[in-house]
Amino acid sequence: AQSVTQLDSQVPVFEEAPVELRCNYSSSVSVYLFWYVQYPNQGLQLLLKYLSGSTLVKGINGFEAEFNKSQTSFHLRKPSVHISDTAEYFCAVSEGNKLVFGAGTILRVKS
Amino acid sequence: SAVISQKPSRDICQRGTSLTIQCQVDSQVTMMFWYRQQPGQSLTLIATANQGSEATYESGFVIDKFPISRPNLTFSTLTVSNMSPEDSSIYLCSVVRGERGYEQYFGPGTRLTVT
Numbered sequence: 001a002q003s004v005t006q007l008d009s010q011v012p013v014f015e016e017a018p019v020e021l022r023c024n025y026s027s028s029v030s031v032y033l034f035w036y037v038q039y040p041n042q043g044l045q046l047l048l049k050y051l052s053g054s055t056l057v058k059g060i061n062g063f064e065a066e067f068n069k070s071q072t073s074f075h076l077r078k079p080s081v082h083i084s085d086t087a088e089y090f091c092a093v094s095e096g097n098k099l100v101f102g103a104g105t106i107l108r109v110k111s
Numbered sequence: 112s113a114v115i116s117q118k119p120s121r122d123i124c125q126r127g128t129s130l131t132i133q134c135q136v137d138s139q140v141t142m143m144f145w146y147r148q149q150p151g152q153s154l155t156l157i158a159t160a161n162q163g164s165e166a167t168y169e170s171g172f173v174i175d176k177f178p179i180s181r182p183n184l185t186f187s188t189l190t191v192s193n194m195s196p197e198d199s200s201i202y203l204c205s206v207v208r209g210e211r212g213y214e215q216y217f218g219p220g221t222r223l224t225v226t
């Protein structure tokens with residue numbers, strides 16, 4: 001069975017600073033990878049996805065992620081964060097049609 | 112993407128009662144999923160609901176506790192039965208979309224508090 005590890009439960013960062021949220025998954029076979037964002041009191045929104053092709057994928061709101069097969073990682077990055085990016089971010093990996101989620105990382109952007 | 116609505120958005124219920132949560136999608140989908148997000152935790156899949164067949168439950172979840180209906184390709188319900196405070200969670204439905212059928216889109220969730 002797949003598993004996903006998000007290495008940081010919380011990441012505090014100042015506004016306009018860069019940020020990286022780390023994600024590692026367990027499988028060595030072909031997988032599909034996703035990042036979702038959950039703003040306070042809201043549902044989950046798909047931020048970006050890796051299905052195949054270029055290992056650098058770009059998503060909404062200026063986020064991007066890099067798929068690294070040898071390290072089984074899919075870290076999320078943004079070069080300059082805004083206060084509005086404060087939210088919880090979930091990494092997920094496909095298992096058939098199902099998704100297995102990581103524990104989540106709370107990004108707190110401070111002014 | 113997909114437009115997904117859930118009712119109710121939140122509820123406070125007494126232990127021992129049941130609550131039925133509705134999920135409506137703006138277009139026909141084959142697969143719908145129900146997830147639970149307990150306070151401060153990640154999402155856990157409860158079951159997969161396919162139209163015309165019984166739902167498939169994940170380990171740790173049973174039909175008697177979480178009966179699911181899927182009467183058509185745009186609608187599903189999840190019932191949380193005989194509730195206890197441990198059932199206090201956000202319940203989310205999702206559907207699969209995208210060119211390869213692997214992208215899941217989520218409803219806004221139903222926040223349930225059991226007292």
